[in-house]
Amino acid sequence: MLTITDLHASAGGKEILKGISLTINAGEVHAIMGPNGSGKSTLAQVIAGHPGYEVTGGSIAYEGQDLLDLEAEERAQAGVFLAFQYPVEIPGVTNAYFLRAAYNELRKARGEDEVDPIEFLDVMEEKLKVVEMDASFMQRSVNAGFSGGEKKRNEILQMAVLDPKLAVLDETDSGLDIDALRIVAEGVNKLKKPTNATIVVTHYQRLLNYIVPDFVHVLAGGRIVRSGGKELALELEAKGYDWLLEPAGV
Amino acid sequence: MPTTSYADQFAAALAAGEGPAWLPALRERAFARFHALGFPTTRDEDWHFTSVTPIAERTFKAIRPAATTLTLADLEAHLLDPDWHRLVFVNGRLEPALSTFAGLPAEVQVSTLSEALREQPEWVQKHLGTLAAFDTAAFTALNTAFMQDGVVVRVPKGEVVEVALHILHVTDAQAQGAAIHPRLLVVAEPLAQLTLVESHVAVGAPSYLVNAVAEISVANGARVDHYKLQRESAEAYHVGTVQVTQGRDSIYHSFSFAEGAALSRTNVYTKLAGTGSEARLNGLYVLDGAQHADHQTFVEHLAEACASRELYKGILDGESHGVFNGKVYVDPVAQRTDGKQTNKALILSEKARVDTKPQLEIFADDVKCTHGATVGRLEQLPLFYLKSRGIGAENARALLTYAFAAEVLETIEVDALRVTLEKAIFERFTHHRMD
Numbered sequence: 001m002l003t004i005t006d007l008h009a010s011a012g013g014k015e016i017l018k019g020i021s022l023t024i025n026a027g028e029v030h031a032i033m034g035p036n037g038s039g040k041s042t043l044a045q046v047i048a049g050h051p052g053y054e055v056t057g058g059s060i061a062y063e064g065q066d067l068l069d070l071e072a073e074e075r076a077q078a079g080v081f082l083a084f085q086y087p088v089e090i091p092g093v094t095n096a097y098f099l100r101a102a103y104n105e106l107r108k109a110r111g112e113d114e115v116d117p118i119e120f121l122d123v124m125e126e127k128l129k130v131v132e133m134d135a136s137f138m139q140r141s142v143n144a145g146f147s148g149g150e151k152k153r154n155e156i157l158q159m160a161v162l163d164p165k166l167a168v169l170d171e172t173d174s175g176l177d178i179d180a181l182r183i184v185a186e187g188v189n190k191l192k193k194p195t196n197a198t199i200v201v202t203h204y205q206r207l208l209n210y211i212v213p214d215f216v217h218v219l220a221g222g223r224i225v226r227s228g229g230k231e232l233a234l235e236l237e238a239k240g241y242d243w244l245l246e247p248a249g250v
Numbered sequence: 251m252p253t254t255s256y257a258d259q260f261a262a263a264l265a266a267g268e269g270p271a272w273l274p275a276l277r278e279r280a281f282a283r284f285h286a287l288g289f290p291t292t293r294d295e296d297w298h299f300t301s302v303t304p305i306a307e308r309t310f311k312a313i314r315p316a317a318t319t320l321t322l323a324d325l326e327a328h329l330l331d332p333d334w335h336r337l338v339f340v341n342g343r344l345e346p347a348l349s350t351f352a353g354l355p356a357e358v359q360v361s362t363l364s365e366a367l368r369e370q371p372e373w374v375q376k377h378l379g380t381l382a383a384f385d386t387a388a389f390t391a392l393n394t395a396f397m398q399d400g401v402v403v404r405v406p407k408g409e410v411v412e413v414a415l416h417i418l419h420v421t422d423a424q425a426q427g428a429a430i431h432p433r434l435l436v437v438a439e440p441l442a443q444l445t446l447v448e449s450h451v452a453v454g455a456p457s458y459l460v461n462a463v464a465e466i467s468v469a470n471g472a473r474v475d476h477y478k479l480q481r482e483s484a485e486a487y488h489v490g491t492v493q494v495t496q497g498r499d500s501i502y503h504s505f506s507f508a509e510g511a512a513l514s515r516t517n518v519y520t521k522l523a524g525t526g527s528e529a530r531l532n533g534l535y536v537l538d539g540a541q542h543a544d545h546q547t548f549v550e551h552l553a554e555a556c557a558s559r560e561l562y563k564g565i566l567d568g569e570s571h572g573v574f575n576g577k578v579y580v581d582p583v584a585q586r587t588d589g590k591q592t593n594k595a596l597i598l599s600e601k602a603r604v605d606t607k608p609q610l611e612i613f614a615d616d617v618k619c620t621h622g623a624t625v626g627r628l629e630q631l632p633l634f635y636l637k638s639r640g641i642g643a644e645n646a647r648a649l650l651t652y653a654f655a656a657e658v659l660e661t662i663e664v665d666a667l668r669v670t671l672e673k674a675i676f677e678r679f680t681h682h683r684m685d
Contacts, residue, residue: 048638051630076640088635092656092672093649097684101649102639109640141656158639 008057018222034219044170048082077109079165083155090142127160149180156187173207185210205237255309270371280394287388299573299605300544310429315341331666342430363400381465382493400433405442414445422453434464438472452483462490470497482510491517498524506533519548522556537570544573551584564595566602591621648680
């Protein structure tokens with residue numbers, strides 16, 4: 001589904017990703033771990049098409065397309081989703097309007113008819129259950145005045161509505177208490193299918209107790225310094241990151 | 251700038267004028283003052299960023315409009331809420347057939363200026379022209395000299411008017427080349443409450459000058475909510491001054507919306523003269539093409555423990571030019587003043603421009619006063635957020651532009667008005683219906 005080859009990216013003239021290669025197949029969950037400043041959030045944002053990063057080398061192939069050739073909205077329409085670490089507040093625009101607008105953009109891109117507000121209510125009824133939210137949530141402005149937990153649940157709600165092939169969760173666990181973490185993680189698990197894939201970017205192993213990865217990659221200094229199975233996350237939890245950083249020359 | 255072109259018109263108006271003896275004297279004082287001041291120029295500090303040359307170099311004519319042929323159906327979009335009490339003026343003339351205010355409580359007096367001058371001349375004399383000083387304000391002097399059919403509202407002590415009073419000024423082709431000087435006098439006596447909506451709209455695209463003056467007295471414990479909508483013709487000129495005096499524990503909330511006129515200037519001035527009084531002055535202006543809109547606010551803290559809040563936002567496209575000048579004066583006696591002023595402008599094009607000037611003069615020491623101004627474009631991160639949800643760049647910009655406006659529209663407490671403006675701004679930028 002996704003093949004990243006020797007990816008280099010920089011922001012403000014400073015190189016952050018220094019040659020990342022990674023292959024992700026349908027049905028797989030990959031965890032990207034690493035210390036602060038390792039480049040893991042940058043990787044997530046480059047996949048989604050954040051305009052603040054310049055790709056200076058390498059390639060990303062997604063479903064047979066050159067992903068780097070697509071605008072951010074075209075990537076979303078092709079099935080790529082990024083759950084933001086810091087979701088943006090949009091005052092005055094209701095969640096209902098926003099979600100329907102996004103939903104219809106994706107339908108249009110697939111050559112399907114747009115749904116009207118009444119039809120969309122039916123779609124939402126089922127999706128709200130995924131993140132244990134009630135319908136009143138739909139009439140609130142997007143993320144405006146939401147608690148940290150509500151913002152993250154709203155990200156997963158958007159993911160449920162947009163039904164992506166490739167979901168990238170950028171530090172979705174940060175700032176969550178244990179109950180919110182469980183709801184968010186269960187939401188992600190409910191959305192898992194053999195035809196989609198998930199990248200979980202996290203600093204801590206905690207989230208991976210709930211969303212169990214097939215592969216764990218450790219990023220440091222803009223490179224993947226170790227890859228392994230889910231047991232690698234447990235090892236990191238016990239030993240920290242330092243034992244991997246020094247041999248890698250970071 | 252020369253003002254002699256209005257002298258003949260003034261002499262004729264004075265000769266034809268009615269009313270008590272003091273009124274011509276007031277008019278003459280005002281015209282003499284206008285003549286002495288002349289139209290303001292950009293050398294005047296208060297008009298530094300706004301040239302009124304397009305107004306000064308023309309002579310707008312006083313008109314005696316015929317009864318209108320417009321119907322309520324023609325004005326449907328401007329009525330906002332048909333249940334409101336309503337006074338409709340067309341080209342400066344009251345149209346009783348389009349108006350409805352019989353449902354007001356009997357104690358509340360709403361009348362035209364000429365009626366009020368006939369029925370209670372002494373009461374009118376006590377208030378008219380005393381709140382809106384024209385010593386240094388040429389347009390206010392001009393209005394006072396020429397004011398025709400205005401509105402006088404008196405809400406007696408303790409009376410709470412539940413339903414909004416809408417004063418709708420409509421201008422159409424009959425007003426081509428005309429000057430219209432609407433006058434509004436509102437006296438809210440102690441503990442009285444009133445919500446006032448003042449709209450200025452046009453049918454078609456005539457070119458004219460509206461020079462409006464409102465004097466509002468908010469007595470002890472009284473509250474006035476004042477919404478002003480400036481939706482004049484794109485060829486029109488609009489100058490509006492609101493001058494408020496507030497008593498102890500009174501509340502005055504103003505919301506000023508401007509999207510019309512080629513050139514407009516909106517002044518909202520309030521004197522917090524009684525302890526514990528509160529003023530909130532908010533506004534939104536939306537400009538395009540070659541429009542110029544200037545907003546000036548002046549809050550005078552003249553008593554202890556008063557609060558003022560200001561939030562003005564502007565959205566500018568094309569080659570439009572916006573000006574915001576927010577003045578706050580804190581008198582030496584006005585200890586424990588709490589003032590906050592915020593001014594934000596969103597620029598959508600290369601050639602649009604904003605000049606913003608906060609002015610704080612503080613002479614008391616126990617004072618909390620802040621001001622902030624930002625002028626900028628849409629930010630990258632929110633755009634990326636929307637695009638990452640599949641929403642194209644153009645729609646994402648439209649939604650975020652609407653969101654910028656929504657933050658201040660949210661402060662409108664009259665539901666019908668808030669919804670109307672939210673829908674209008676939403677549709678203006680997204681070209682979609684809001685549902």
